[in-house]
Amino acid sequence: MTLSMYSASVPVFKQILNSLLAILDKADAHVTEKKIDPQALLQFRLYPDMLPFTRQIQIACDFAKGCSARLGGVDVPAFEDNERSFAELKARITKTLAFIDTVPQDQIAGSEQRAITTGSGEKTKHFTGQTYLLHYALPHFFFHATTAYDILRHNGLEIGKKDFIGSY
Amino acid sequence: MTLSMYSASVPVFKQILNSLLAILDKADAHVTEKKIDPQALLQFRLYPDMLPFTRQIQIACDFAKGCSARLGGVDVPAFEDNERSFAELKARITKTLAFIDTVPQDQIAGSEQRAITTGSGEKTKHFTGQTYLLHYALPHFFFHATTAYDILRHNGLEIGKKDFIGSY
Numbered sequence: 001m002t003l004s005m006y007s008a009s010v011p012v013f014k015q016i017l018n019s020l021l022a023i024l025d026k027a028d029a030h031v032t033e034k035k036i037d038p039q040a041l042l043q044f045r046l047y048p049d050m051l052p053f054t055r056q057i058q059i060a061c062d063f064a065k066g067c068s069a070r071l072g073g074v075d076v077p078a079f080e081d082n083e084r085s086f087a088e089l090k091a092r093i094t095k096t097l098a099f100i101d102t103v104p105q106d107q108i109a110g111s112e113q114r115a116i117t118t119g120s121g122e123k124t125k126h127f128t129g130q131t132y133l134l135h136y137a138l139p140h141f142f143f144h145a146t147t148a149y150d151i152l153r154h155n156g157l158e159i160g161k162k163d164f165i166g167s168y
Numbered sequence: 169m170t171l172s173m174y175s176a177s178v179p180v181f182k183q184i185l186n187s188l189l190a191i192l193d194k195a196d197a198h199v200t201e202k203k204i205d206p207q208a209l210l211q212f213r214l215y216p217d218m219l220p221f222t223r224q225i226q227i228a229c230d231f232a233k234g235c236s237a238r239l240g241g242v243d244v245p246a247f248e249d250n251e252r253s254f255a256e257l258k259a260r261i262t263k264t265l266a267f268i269d270t271v272p273q274d275q276i277a278g279s280e281q282r283a284i285t286t287g288s289g290e291k292t293k294h295f296t297g298q299t300y301l302l303h304y305a306l307p308h309f310f311f312h313a314t315t316a317y318d319i320l321r322h323n324g325l326e327i328g329k330k331d332f333i334g335s336y
Contacts, residue, residue: 008302168304
């Protein structure tokens, strides 16, 4: 089996999104046990002009769904950014996982040279599918997923790199 | 051009390692300008039982060189973990970039089913090349590179996600 645009995208997103689901469970249990206001973690930023935890999770989901949809040539579904709890963030991830599984694998396969456009106006970017996946979507996805993990670790949640890498 | 094990590995590592080089320059200039002891950043951990900045950079380099070497079927060069300054960390990255460029591209291409073994004793892991690259080496690489970035951001270095994503 040779490497495909499908194998380098959807299964990778699924691995890390499933890790984040398990990490969110641990964060939720932690704040309950320690009687911490969940917003202390959900709104935590590693620096005042960085995005809070909730946005990191939302954006990681957006790169997973946006990349899978664009490579597969289907519309990118819009998700409202209205999550206010660990449970709601878990639901967003679950919704993302469900969506990326609906993108036909055979439409993602062969998308190496597909013309991909993101953004609009001055922020419009043009890519081939391969450059978009490897050099843009995956780095952004991992950036936000790791930063979400780092925020929780920085706040004392007892998780380790194994929780981030998860199962594959 | 179809996706290859080469295009999904070495050029991705190069993109992010080059970003880290530029970020290290900014960190070095920052501590000089602000008269900060460089060790305050080099030894900084986001939590006491997390690894310090220096180790994050070293390990990111190790995943880049280890993955490129194993996929290419060449020996993994051993690097001493003795960097004590931003300049030395830059040299480590430069050495890593130089090494991964020596691994023959045509030996990495076609490594999807190559048997890859990492670790030893109880920690031995067996992979196919494809699983190793997509589900192990790339996630670990991005994890450490992002955490290095997060440490500097948390300490007030004026960098943004564009610095992390870099050029591709």
